[in-house]
Each structure stands twice: as structure tokens, then as C-alpha cells.
Amino acid sequence: MYIPTYEDMLAAHVRIAPHIRRTPVRTSEYLNELTGAELFFKCENFQEPGAFKVRGASNAVFGLDEDQAAKGVATHSSGNHASCLSYAAKRRGIPCNVVMPYTAPQAKKDTVRRYGGQITECEPSTSSREETFAKVQAATGGDFIHPYNDHRVIAGQGTCAKEFIEQTDGLDTVIAPIGGGGMISGTCLTLSNLAPETQVIAAEPEQADDAYRSFKAGHIIADDAPKTIADGLLVPLKDLTWHFVSDHVSDILTVSEAEIIESMKLSWKHLRIVMEASSSVSLAAILKNKDRFAGKRVGIIITGGNVDLDTLPWTT
């Protein structure tokens, strides 16, 4: 397996700069008082398709040679990766095929289609997904862009931490949620080179704590079907992300569902931004471990803001 390098991340940043936003950093005097830390929130929810995943997707799409680009890209995802890959492919004007269970929320399908993605539906099972995906790929020749276990994707996600360090005057710690580990891996890739003194901490729901248990055990543990409101964090680590997590992450902190919802509401109220439950895991971990972060300059990556406003966790 090819491990992406710091130079790959730098090249990715140049490649994707015209296609992504250099997202702003928000602060809140109130949340600083509440936590005793100095918090900086990097708003990846402000990317046009609403998630950091547009970085990795754009790096993969705009790095294709002309021959492959003509055949397009393909993936299986029912989350932000699908819409971000569709968005990037639309910007380059190439096909994007997405395999998605027919049970995926209509809103997610609508977003993929709005960006020109072509959806092929499958049954909500791993075997059906793999079989359907193989057929789609054979028919189209689309390059498979994995949501996180892909060196181009990780190099792309690493550009976020580069901007974050440039936008702040250094950080003691960067904290981000962990699912498959794409953002955390990119963050490790960048910070281990650019700011090796900055700690990288991952945050995870207790109810989907496979990365935490992997970290403690020293090898990947994948769960069958975790259940959490943080629906961007259900997927397990893979070999490439495990490389970065095991090599450079300082710690993984877990939080309860109630703590995630409380943190989500607190962020909406005081930062006045719309962020996903998956993004709220980080602040929840800080609030649960105040002593650990007190007095420090802490960077929090707000990973996404695609939320169903009709079914908010505190109103339903």
C-alpha cells in the first residue's frame, strides 16, 4: 500500500484550491469560558457541498489523467462522500456513479443527483452492494474512489489541517471525529510534518467505539452494525487509515449520545452554525475532559453540516 507523503498533501492543496473553499475559523468567548480552553472551530460545513470530504474527492477527481477522467469515477456511499464526489466530478465535467442502498434517505439521493451523480440502487447488505458495485464499475470503467482508504483522498483531507495552522498562530491540539479515519489520517499526515508538536486527538461515539477499541488493542477491530446519532462515524478503520491512527494519534476519547446532542445544540446556539451530530463529538469530548484541554489552544474540525432540519435530535 502506498502511504501518502507531505509532498502529496502540498500538491493536493495546489490542485484543489480552485475547487474548494478556504473555510473560515470561528471562535466563541462563551465556549472558551465554558471549557477553560481557547477553542478554534474550522468550518468545513461551509464547503459548498457541506463537508470536508470535498477536499479528498476533488484531489482524486482532478488528479485523474484524461483517459481515466473520460470514464469517470465510482463509489459506494450513502453519505457526504457520495455528494462530494459527485460535486467534484461535476466541476470537472466527468461521470460519477454511486451505488447506494434503496433505503438511503431521499434527501441524500436528491443531493447526489443535483450534482449530476448517477445512482444505482442496491439492497441494504454488503453482498448486494459489492455485487452491484462490481457490475457498475465493469460497465463504466469508473475509477473507484474509496471514501477514506485511498491515498489521494487522505492527501486531500490533509489540506484542512494545513489551512488551520496557517489561519491560527499555532495550536496545542487538533481534535476531530473518527469514523473510517480519513480526516484524522490527513490531519496526522500534515501535522506530523508541519507542526509535530501539535497533538492529534480523535473523538468517537461510545456506541460506535471501534476505533477506540482498535487503538487500545493495537489492531483493527471492525463492528458489524454500530448505532449512533453520529451517522457519519459508523464505518471501520482500514489499513491505510490505521497506519496514521496507530502511528500518530495521541488519544481517542469517547462520548455518549446525550453528550453529542448537548454539544450539538450548544454549538448551534453559540457558534450559530449548522453542524452534524458527527461533528459535535469533538466538543462533547472536550466538555467531558475539561482538565485535559484547559489553558490550551485547541483546534476543532467541524467536519460537516448536512442535517435533516425536520428531524433534529432535540425536537423529535
Place this chain on the structure above:
Amino acid sequence: MYIPTYEDMLAAHVRIAPHIRRTPVRTSEYLNELTGAELFFKCENFQEPGAFKVRGASNAVFGLDEDQAAKGVATHSSGNHASCLSYAAKRRGIPCNVVMPYTAPQAKKDTVRRYGGQITECEPSTSSREETFAKVQAATGGDFIHPYNDHRVIAGQGTCAKEFIEQTDGLDTVIAPIGGGGMISGTCLTLSNLAPETQVIAAEPEQADDAYRSFKAGHIIADDAPKTIADGLLVPLKDLTWHFVSDHVSDILTVSEAEIIESMKLSWKHLRIVMEASSSVSLAAILKNKDRFAGKRVGIIITGGNVDLDTLPWTT
């Protein structure tokens, strides 16, 4: 009555710069496609106390001489002006007295108190409010800072349009909601000098359209008790704001309650920011009058983001 000048606005900007945020400008490819215009959203909801009113309040508070500052400031308001004035007074370390009906939402009282404001409750009637306020002012000697009919406040609000023009490469139109007219007056003050070719348009709820009717009639019409979800826009124009509205506003556009809610939800979803119903009136007016804005560079002032997340209009 003293009409604030462009130089007053410039002096205000220097005075308040250390105490306010130079708020970012957001864009959305999706909302551009939807409206056919090029939209720029100035995020005053990102001020620490969550509203543009911190500009005018800070200009008034930091412009006081030492003698008056020792006695502090006073106002009657149950909205963003009360919390923004408390916030500014706290930053200067001076007293802030607020008269508020005992029926005001607990959350609003909590915010004022969090910023050190001293609340005196009154009955929810104009006579009780005026009587109570007179007593408080006599006892404290606090300088009365009206929420909008005050030249210092208007000069302060005008700093937002200055930043907006600096942050964009010129705008064809700036649109903002109108209640008492403080923000619109400040915007007129600034743009009539800095960018006289830029149109200023006000947006108002149909159910509180006193500014619209005043504008058409050529004199102030004040309603008794308008009812709208845009609860920041209930108050009538006064002589100072009428001066600017009648002199420089190009038009006032009105929208229905359903249109406000639709626009609010659309903004939350695609800009991923939390904004008040009062702030959503502007985008609603653009969506209702697409032909008028198509092809134009339109600046929208997002006036505030203090929302009760437990009672959102589309979930209750």
C-alpha cells in the same frame, strides 16, 4: 435632531473595531442558481452576542466620557439590543440597566444577565415600561441608549455596510430587514457616501408592514401590535430612521410568514448558518422578486442568529 454623518460612521468604526468582529461573508452556489443573482451574505449573526446591534451599542458605550461612563447606560428592550448593550457595557466595565416586561422569554433575560446587565421588570404595557424606565434612569443616571433612534447607534450600524463593500468588489444592491430602521439607516448613511450607485432595499413582513406603508404614504405610520414570526421587526420607524428611509431607500418589499419560514429553512440548509426569522425576510423578498435581482450582485445582511432551538417554526 442630530443627523449622523459619514465621518461619524468612520469614527465609530475605529472606536468599535477592538470590540466587534469583522464578520465573514458567505456565498452559496446553490442559492445563486436558485435566485439567478450573485448573493453575498454578511454574517452579523457571528458577532459574539449574535447580532449586528453590538455595533451601535459599542459605539454608544465606548463614546461616553468618563463621568457618564461611571453612571453607565440604560435601555428598554426585550430583544438583541438589550443583550448587545449589556455585552458592550461589560467590555467597558460599566453598569447597564435594562427594563424588560416580566413576560419576556427567560432565555432573553438569561443572556442579558450573563453579560452583566441589571434587569428591572415591568408590566407588559407601554405606560408601565415608560414609568419604570424613568424611575431606573433617575436612580442610576444611566445614559439612555435607544435601540435605533439614536445617532450613535445608527453610526455604529453603518460600519457593517463599510466592511461589506470592502469585502466584496462592489455590490449592485444591499438588502436588509426593516423594523425600527436602525440597520437600514446605518446602511443608507454609509452607502450614500461610499457607494452611492448601490441601491438600498428594505424587506419587511406583510404582517408588520408599517415601514412599507409609511414609505408609500410619505410619513411615519406606526402600528399598535403587529404579529409576525420575525420578532425583531415589530417596532415602528422614528424620526431619525425615517430621515434615512425616506431619503435614500429605493424600495421596501414585503413577504408572507410562510415565505419567511421557507427562506429561513433554505438558508440554514444551504448556508449552514443559524439565522433568525427576522434575518430571513431579505432572502424571502429576493425569491419573491427574482426578476428584479437576476444578474445582480446582491448583498444580504444577516442581522442576527439568536434563535430558540426548541421551538423552530417548522418543527412546532
